[in-house]
Amino acid sequence: MLDINFIKENLEKCKAAAINKNRVVEWDKLLAIDETWRRLTKSVDDLRAKRNEIAKKQTEEAKVEGRQLKESLKGLEEEQRSVEAELQTILMTVPNVPDTSVPIGKDSSGNVEVRRWGKEPVFDFGIKDHIELAKKLDLMDFERGAKVGGFRAYFLKNEAVLLEFGILQYALRKLVSKGYTPLMAPSLVKEFTLFGNGQFPWGRDEVYHLEKDDLYLAGTAEVPVTSYYSDEILSEMDLPKKFVAFSPCFRREAGSYGKDTKGAYRLHQFNKIEQLIISTNEMSNSLTLLEELLHNSEEILQDLKLPYRVMSMCTGDMGEPQVKKYDIETWMPSRGAYGETMSDSLMGDFQARRVKLRYRTKDGKTQYCHTLNNTAVASPRILIPLLENYQQKDGSIRVPDVLVPFVGKEVISR
């Protein structure tokens, strides 16, 4: 959410941002409602001032006068409340303004490649995709997964389990050694966290809702961790706060029924290690931190010796809350293409404002924090490039050096 005063002072910028992000905002309505709200607020405040004055007198006449005043105040207050709710609703739909360094574009075709790392492997044999590899080596069972848990459900089996735990553990340890505070975050969360994150009101269909308990299943640890300090005022001295959080993640994938229907790419449930930073309200510093998060994730892929490329997301392909966003795409041989494995975002104070996450500056003022996050590793998706890039002619799979201690062997074969 952006501040209404900021929007009014930077109306053209905000309008351009919404257009570039392909979002529709009812600007005229927003401004009109704001006017109405201000007018109502003034009237309500004036009437309350009068009420307070009358109440002080404590005479019989004052009581009669107070009773009359109460009626008109009640109506006005009700009106103010509903107008305020309407204002909030529209305000919630205003997307954040991208940084000037973000490429402008309609959709994913407008994304800009920043760099590539690693060499795409050349195979002198017919390669298998991860589904076939996993089947032959008894590493994943999608058929029985579907039988038990429905579409997009799966079992990991044998070394795949060790690989998944290993890679999660590896990423976790790396980030901890860089000074990030480890967290295990709840996957079951209250509704306000999803609004706070900027997932709602837009992405309701993407999120599982447990009606009986009115809880939601978070699609990422970003949701609980962004609200970790909600409603609190941190000290500038303690910023930036850096976290590395593990959580099981749940996504309905409602908008992508036809997409990636096979294999481990798009799943309803997966495990993720997420990096998060809560920082001060200084854009240049936050942009530097965004690069730090990016660098951390690149390092993990480099350790795994997986070829990847870094994409700078264009305005049309980034979400509402983002100021700037990079995707890291890892080489997936069966696709003959790079596929998204990590996503690095800077939200400015967009989320912080929504969850009331603030800090006190050195000179005693309160400010909204900046929030950032990036995937460290998400699995099983990361197993796709891992299995496919490391496959060998005889159908076995070499284990990346850094994961050998976790898997307990150098080659997976049957």
Place this chain on the structure above:
RNA sequence: GGAGGAUUAGCCAAGUGGUUUACGGCGACAGUCUCGAAAACUGUUCUCCCGAAAGGGAGGCGCAGGUUCGAAUCCUGCAUCCUCCGCCA
């Protein structure tokens, strides 16, 4: 799931219907003093609205409603924490 207790500002904490304009303390920030610091003293330290400013006004006591001329205080619902009982990996 049941019974009881609690929730006040960054932290601790007083206050049980009307000089409460939320007592007081700690911390933080600014100033005085100082070569500099500590101490001491003075001031500031939640949010919103109007205003160029000076200033004025409103709201804030876990959250949301309600009663009353007037609510931190009374009522209803909800959340969270603590103690005990039950169930449980």
